[in-house]
Amino acid sequence: MKIASFNINGIKARHQALCDWLDEADADVVLLQEIKSQDAGFPAEPFEDRGYNIETHGQKGFNGVAILSRRPLEDISRGLPGDDSDTQARWIEATVTGDSGAVRVCGLYLPNGNPAPGPKYDYKLDWMERLRARARELLNAEEPALMAGDYNVIPAPEDARNPEAWADDALALPETRAAWRRIVNLGFTDAFRARHPGSGHYTFWDYQAGAWQRDNGIRIDHFLLTPQAADLLTDCQIDKHVRGRDKPSDHVPVWITLDI
Numbered sequence: 679m680k681i682a683s684f685n686i687n688g689i690k691a692r693h694q695a696l697c698d699w700l701d702e703a704d705a706d707v708v709l710l711q712e713i714k715s716q717d718a719g720f721p722a723e724p725f726e727d728r729g730y731n732i733e734t735h736g737q738k739g740f741n742g743v744a745i746l747s748r749r750p751l752e753d754i755s756r757g758l759p760g761d762d763s764d765t766q767a768r769w770i771e772a773t774v775t776g777d778s779g780a781v782r783v784c785g786l787y788l789p790n791g792n793p794a795p796g797p798k799y800d801y802k803l804d805w806m807e808r809l810r811a812r813a814r815e816l817l818n819a820e821e822p823a824l825m826a827g828d829y830n831v832i833p834a835p836e837d838a839r840n841p842e843a844w845a846d847d848a849l850a851l852p853e854t855r856a857a858w859r860r861i862v863n864l865g866f867t868d869a870f871r872a873r874h875p876g877s878g879h880y881t882f883w884d885y886q887a888g889a890w891q892r893d894n895g896i897r898i899d900h901f902l903l904t905p906q907a908a909d910l911l912t913d914c915q916i917d918k919h920v921r922g923r924d925k926p927s928d929h930v931p932v933w934i935t936l937d938i
Contacts, residue, residue, distance in 0.1 A: 679776045679936045680704065681783060683826040683899055685711040685882075685929035689744075692927055693721050699920055700728060705933060706748050707774055709785030711828045713742035720744065737767035743785045743827070749774050758786070760808035768805070776938035781907060782816065782823035788830045791848030799848050802830070806857040813861050813902070822907040822938065825866075828929060829900050831858045833868070836877035837897040849898060867908035869901035869934050870916070881916055882929050890921055899932045910936040 682705040686692050689710070700708070708730075713720065717736040725732055730746040735756040745751060751772040758769035771784040786809070791802030809825070816823040832850040835841035844850040862868060870879065880895025889895065903911060917931040 679706045679774070679781070679938050680933055681707040681709070681781075681824070681826070681901075681936065682931045682933035683709045683711070683785070683828075683901065684931040685787070685828040685899060685927060687712050687714075687927040687929065689713040689715050689742075690719070690721060692925065693724055695920075695923065695926060697724050697728070698923075699917070699931060700725075700746075703917065703931065703933065707783060708746040708931075709770075709783060709826050710744040710746065711742075711785065711787040711929075713744050714739055715742055733770060733772060735767045735770040737765075741767045741787055743767060743770045743787050745770055745772055745783065745785055747772075747774055749776070758805065758808050758812060760811055761804070764805075776936070779822065779938045781910075781936060781938055782819075782821065784812075784816070784823070784825040786825060786827040786829070788828065790830045791854065794846075794848040794851060799851075802848060803853060803857055806854075806861070810857075810861045810864070813864055813866065817865050817904055820906060821904070822910060822936070823904045824869075824901055824907050824934075826899075826901040826932075828898060829858070830898055831855070831900070832896050832898055833858055833900075837879075839878075839880065839892075839894045839896070844896065849896070862902065865905055866902040867905070867911070869903050869908070869911055869914040870897070870932065872908070872911065873914045879916060880918075881932055883921055885928055899929055901932065901934050903934075907936065910938050912937050
């Protein structure tokens, strides 16, 4: 089963770009972030025509997550537990059954947190603590599960072309990295790092200052796998070439394959 994550940065602006990538990628499940669309306005037809079932958790103009799946989606849940007052659309999860088992897929768009310090950064850290609680529940189930999406976290200096430029950014502050480690160290596997150690691997290039042309990127889109899912991992790659296309998202797809 091929499962991808893609911050599309506006589904209405980039639905054709997404369709072009889907046609070549042949992904079974795609977790989307920043759809920037309410549920009723999501342009479903191009994806339904390609055989995808669609579940969305949208919001007008901001945020928004979705799941596209060629297999049925079961037990769908929207919104990260832990704060009933949080109305931002940043979390969706469902169960997908493969040929030899099922996997719980959780799509997320973690808050950016800038400017830091400030209320936006406080929200980011609070959200990550809620994420840790949900992560622990997934581990306790002792079943294949994953949490994937735009984490807005640069885990380590090697995940940025110019680490010093991000030293005071909410994506790389010590408190952010510590919160990330508290989640991973519960027992999760960073799928990409399990397959590709070392520097030079990025998933985001800013639109400004020629970041793409200079390969001035950062790795902030991640797959975290429970031990049961990690045991099924056969590959993880970044589709870097997508960033060089016309009117691209500032993110590129990341995907894994599971033997399931």
